[in-house]
Amino acid sequence: PPIEERSLWEDAHKMLAKAEKEGIETAWDRLLQQTPHCTFGESGICCRICTMGPCRISKKAPLGVCGADTDVIVARNFGRFLAGGAAGHSDHGRDCIEAFHAVAHGETEDYQIKDEAKLRRIAEELGIAVEGRELLDIARDLVEEFWASFGSQRSQVCFVSRLPEKQQETWRKLGITPRGVDREITEMMHRTHMGCDNDAANTMLHSARMCLADGWAGSMIATEISDILFGTPKPRKAQVNLGVLKKDHVNILVHGHNPIVSEKIMEAVNDPELIALAKEKGAAGINLAGLCCTGNELMMRQGIPMAGNHLMTELAIITGAVELIVVDYQCIMPSLVQVGNCFHTKMITTADKARFTGAEHVKFEMHNGMDQARRVVRMAIERFPLRDQDRVEIPCDPVDIVTGFSNEALLEALGGTLTPLIEAIKAGKIRGAVAIVGCNNPKYKHDHCNVNLARELIKKDILVLVTGCVTTAAGKAGLLVPEAIDMAGPGLKEICGALGIPPVVHMGSCVDNARILQLAALLANELGVTIADLPLAASSPEWYSEKAATIGTYAVASGIYTHLGHPPNITGSKVVTDLALSGLDDLVGACFGIEPDPFKAADLIDERIRQKREALGL
Ligand code: BF8
Ligand code: SF4
Numbered sequence: 001p002p003i004e005e006r007s008l009w010e011d012a013h014k015m016l017a018k019a020e021k022e023g024i025e026t027a028w029d030r031l032l033q034q035t036p037h038c039t040f041g042e043s044g045i046c047c048r049i050c051t052m053g054p055c056r057i058s059k060k061a062p063l064g065v066c067g068a069d070t071d072v073i074v075a076r077n078f079g080r081f082l083a084g085g086a087a088g089h090s091d092h093g094r095d096c097i098e099a100f101h102a103v104a105h106g107e108t109e110d111y112q113i114k115d116e117a118k119l120r121r122i123a124e125e126l127g128i129a130v131e132g133r134e135l136l137d138i139a140r141d142l143v144e145e146f147w148a149s150f151g152s153q154r155s156q157v158c159f160v161s162r163l164p165e166k167q168q169e170t171w172r173k174l175g176i177t178p179r180g181v182d183r184e185i186t187e188m189m190h191r192t193h194m195g196c197d198n199d200a201a202n203t204m205l206h207s208a209r210m211c212l213a214d215g216w217a218g219s220m221i222a223t224e225i226s227d228i229l230f231g232t233p234k235p236r237k238a239q240v241n242l243g244v245l246k247k248d249h250v251n252i253l254v255h256g257h258n259p260i261v262s263e264k265i266m267e268a269v270n271d272p273e274l275i276a277l278a279k280e281k282g283a284a285g286i287n288l289a290g291l292c293c294t295g296n297e298l299m300m301r302q303g304i305p306m307a308g309n310h311l312m313t314e315l316a317i318i319t320g321a322v323e324l325i326v327v328d329y330q331c332i333m334p335s336l337v338q339v340g341n342c343f344h345t346k347m348i349t350t351a352d353k354a355r356f357t358g359a360e361h362v363k364f365e366m367h368n369g370m371d372q373a374r375r376v377v378r379m380a381i382e383r384f385p386l387r388d389q390d391r392v393e394i395p396c397d398p399v400d401i402v403t404g405f406s407n408e409a410l411l412e413a414l415g416g417t418l419t420p421l422i423e424a425i426k427a428g429k430i431r432g433a434v435a436i437v438g439c440n441n442p443k444y445k446h447d448h449c450n451v452n453l454a455r456e457l458i459k460k461d462i463l464v465l466v467t468g469c470v471t472t473a474a475g476k477a478g479l480l481v482p483e484a485i486d487m488a489g490p491g492l493k494e495i496c497g498a499l500g501i502p503p504v505v506h507m508g509s510c511v512d513n514a515r516i517l518q519l520a521a522l523l524a525n526e527l528g529v530t531i532a533d534l535p536l537a538a539s540s541p542e543w544y545s546e547k548a549a550t551i552g553t554y555a556v557a558s559g560i561y562t563h564l565g566h567p568p569n570i571t572g573s574k575v576v577t578d579l580a581l582s583g584l585d586d587l588v589g590a591c592f593g594i595e596p597d598p599f600k601a602a603d604l605i606d607e608r609i610r611q612k613r614e615a616l617g618l
Contacts, residue, residue, distance in 0.1 A: 001028075007311065007446035009476060011242040014395035015315035022391075024342050026314050027333065031442045043572030044074040050194040057572065066194055074573035075200035075207075076192040078549075081568065082207050083188040085550030088330055089511050090150070090181045090218025091353075092258050096225040097146045099260050102366035103229065104139035110264065110369040113139065114231040118408075122224055126158055146225070149217040152180035157217035162521045167530040167559065171212070174587060176205060176557065178213035185210055200575045201583075208557040208588070215554030220514035226259050226297065233300040233406040233508065235413070235501075239398035240475035242312065244305035245321045247394055249287035250278045252380045253307060253316060255336075256328035257509065259297040261350050261364050262290065264373035265326055266302060271374060278381045286377065291316060292331050293509035296471055299403050300508050309447075309469035310544070311440040314339050320391040324380035328364075329354035331439075331545060344386040348376050401480035403471075403506045407519050413499050418526050420499075425535065426618060429491030432535030432609035433463040435507075435516045435560075436470045437551060441544040447473040449541035449565055449598040454479055456602030458503040461489035462609060463496075465519075468510040469542075479504040513551050517558055532559030532589025535612040537605045539563040541598060552592065556580075559589045561608045565596050 003016045006028050019026050040046040045057040047064050055064035055073075063069055068076075102108040113119055119139060120130050128141045149157040156177050160168060171177040178184055188210050191197035197206070227233070245251050252269065254262040268274060269288045278286045289307040290298045298304035307316045310331060316322060317339045325336060326348040337358035340347050347359035350372070355361055360379075364372050405413075414420045424430040434457050440446055450473035454464045458479070466474045474480050480502050485493040488503040496503045507515050516538075520531045527534075538555045540548050542565055552562045570576045585591040593608075595601040 005445055006442070008448050008451060009241070009446070011395040012312065012315055012446060014393065015242065015318045018393055019315070019318050022342065024318060024339060025335070027311065027335070027442045042569055044077045044569040045070050045572035047073040047077070049076060049192065068198065071200035071573040071575040072198050074570050074576045075203040076197075078568060078570050078576060079188050079192050079203050079207050081546050082211055082550050082553055083185050085546035085548070086181070086210050086214040086218065087185050088547050089214050089222065089550065090185070092330070092511060093218040093222035093225075094150060095258055095260060096222045096229075097143060097150070099229060099366055100139065100146070100225045101143045104136055104143050106136070108366040108369075111229055111260070111366065113228055115228050118224070118232055119228045122228075126161070146221050148180075149221060150181045153183055154179060157181065157213055159216045159220045162216070162518060164521070164524045164530050167524070167532070170530070170588065174205065176209040176212060178209050178216060181213045181218045184213040200573060201579060204576060204579050207553060211550050211553035212557050214550050215514060215517055215558060219511040220517065222511040223508070223514045227406065230259050230263050231301050232408050233404040234409050235402055235404040236303045238299045238303045238401050238403050239305040240401055240472050241396060241398055242307055242316060242319055243394060243396045243398035244289045244307055245316070245319055245394050246284070246287045247321060247389075247392055248284040250281075250283045250285070250381050250384045251287050251289065251322045252377065253289055253291055253322055253325040254294050254298065255291040255313060255325055255332055257293045257297075257330045257511070258328050259294065259301070260369065261326070261328045262294040262298050264364070264369040265376060266298060266304060267370065268373035268377040271377070274374065274377050274381065277378065278384065281381055281384045283381070283384050286381070293468060293511070294328065296468065296509035296512070300406075300506070300512075301404070303403070305398065306472050306475070309440055309472040311442060311446045312472070317343060317345050319394055320388065321394060323383040323387065324348060324376065326350060326376050327354070330547070332356070343391070344383055344388070346379060346383055348379065399476055399478060401475040401506070402482065402502055403480065405501070405505045405507050407515050407522070410505070410519070413501055418522060422523070422526060424491075424495045428613075428618065429461065429495050430463050431461045431491070431613065432537070433465060434536070434605055435465045435467070435513065435538040436474075436541065437467045437510065437513055437538060438540035438543040438548040439469050439545055441542045444542045444565065447476070447542070449596070449601070450474070451477040451479075452598035453539060453541050453601055454504050455487060456599055457605065458488040458492055460602065460606050461491040462606070463492060464504040465507050465516055466504055467506070467508050467512050467516070471506050474504045474506070480506055510547060510551065513555075517554075520558070520560065529616070530559055530589065533612065533616060535609045535616070535618075537561045537563065537608055539601065539605065541565040541601065556584055556590045556592060557588050561590045561593065561605070563593045563595060563601050563605055565601070567594050
C-alpha cells in the first residue's frame, strides 16, 4: 500500500519515506514479499509434529499419516502456539523472581526493595507472617512462595486465591485450576506429542488451564515483583512518539520487556561522569527513550519517554539519531541489526536466551547490572561522533500523556475504595470497562484499529484501559490526558472529569495485564459475583504474537469476553473455532469475537456490555 495507508501516523510516514529514499527495507516490504501467505499454515492444518509427515489436510487427504484429523492438528498447533506465549511471559516472571531472590538473600547490591509496604501487603495476602519480622526475612518467604507457583506439581498457583470462591469452584469443576506454571506448559508439550491428546476440545481445555497459569502466576508475579523492586507506579506525565529523540543528545533506546535491564540503563544515563563524557564528545547530554513493553515499564514508573510501539522500532533507527539500542527479549525484530548497520547504530543484547547475530552481547546478571549498564551507556557515547548529522531527521514534536495507573494508584484516585467506580457503573455513567491490549501487525494500517476502537468506546461511556503497544497508539492520539474527556460520552466525561483521570487509562506493559485481572477480581468480590458477570471486555485489535493469544485465552478463561481483529491460525477446525467463538461461553462465561473493523468491533463489544448490565439488573 502507499505510505499513508501503512500507518496512521505522520512520524511513521516520514520515516517510511526516508527508508524508501535510502533503500532500507522494513517489515512492510517483507510482508509484501511473503504475500500471499500459505493457506495451510494460515488455517492451522499443516502438521510438522513428527517425521511420518509433515502432513497437510485437504479434500484429497483428509487425515495425516497417523490418522490425525483437522481438529486434532489445529488444536495441537494452537496449544503449542499458546505454550510459547505462556512460556515467554512466565520466564520473564521467573527472571523477576531471580532478582527478588538475589535481593532477599543479600547476593546483590545493584537491586533493592523500593516498595516495602507492597512487599508486606502481598506477603500477608499469601498467608506469610509479617508481624515483627525483618523485611528480608519476609522477602525470603515470599520468594519461596513465588518459586512454588512455578514448580508446584499439585497445588494451585498462588494468586488464584484472588478470585471469587464461586469462580474458583467453576475452574475446579472444569479441571482448569492452574497448578505450577512449568507443569502446565510441560504438559501441553506432552499432550501435543504424536499419539497423545487426540481430542481437540480436551486439548483446548488444557490450553485454558495453561494460560491461566500465565495470567494468575507468571505474569502476575512479574508485575508484583517489579513493583516491589522498582516502585509501584503512580500517575505522572510523560511523552510519546519519535519526537522524544533529541538531535543534539546521545540517544539510547531500550527495547524488550524486563525492567531489570532497562532500570539500570536509566540509572547509568543519570551518572554525572557519563554525562560529562557525552559532553566531551560534543553532545548536549544523554537521552533515554523506550520502545514496546520495557518502554512501558520505564514510562509507568519513571516517566521515561516512549519512542514508539512494535512497528515503530525499525523506524526509530531510521531517524539516524540513535547511537545504541539495548534489548533483553521478546518482540525484538532481528531486522534491527540490519537497519542499525545502515547507520552508526549499535545493538546490544543482554540475555543469554536472546542473542542476535551481528549484535554485541553484554550479559546482565544480578551482581553486575549496574557495571554493565555503565559499560553500555559508555559504548553509546563513543558512537556519537560517528553520527552523520546530515542524515538525521526527527519527524515531529512529542505528544504529552499521563501514565502510571497501577491498581494502587487507581484506588487512590477513587479515594481509597472501589465504591465511587461501582456507583458510577450502577448509575450507567460508566457503562463498563474494556482493556485494549497488544500489538501492531503490518497486515493492518498501523494503529488504525487500536486508536479508533478506543475512540468509539469512550464515546459510548465505556472506560478504556490500555497496556502494551496500544499505549503508544492511544498516547499519540491524545487519549491519555485528562483533557481527552472532551472526546468521551457525557457520563464518562463527568466521572473522569471529577476524578481528574483520562478516559483511557494506561495500566502498563503486557505482563501488567495481570493488573487488569486483579482489578476485575476486586470488582467481582466487592459485588459478590464472578468476573464473567461484570460489564467488562478485552480486545487486541492488531495482535501478532503468541503472547497476545495467551493473554486473550487467559482473559476468556477468566470470564472476560475478548475481541480480536483477526483469528489465530485455527480456522481449519470447526470444533476449535466453534469452541473459541461460542462454546467456551457455556463453560467459563466468556468467548472470543472476531472483527477487523474497529467501528463494528465497538458495537460488538458494546452489545456484550449491554447484556452483562442487563443480567445484573442495571
Ligand atoms: O508484550 S504488545 S508487540 S511489545 S506482544 Fe510485543 Fe505485542 Fe508489543 Fe510487549 Ni505485548
Ligand atoms: Fe502427520 Fe500425524 Fe505426524 Fe502430524 S503427527 S506430521 S499428522 S503423521
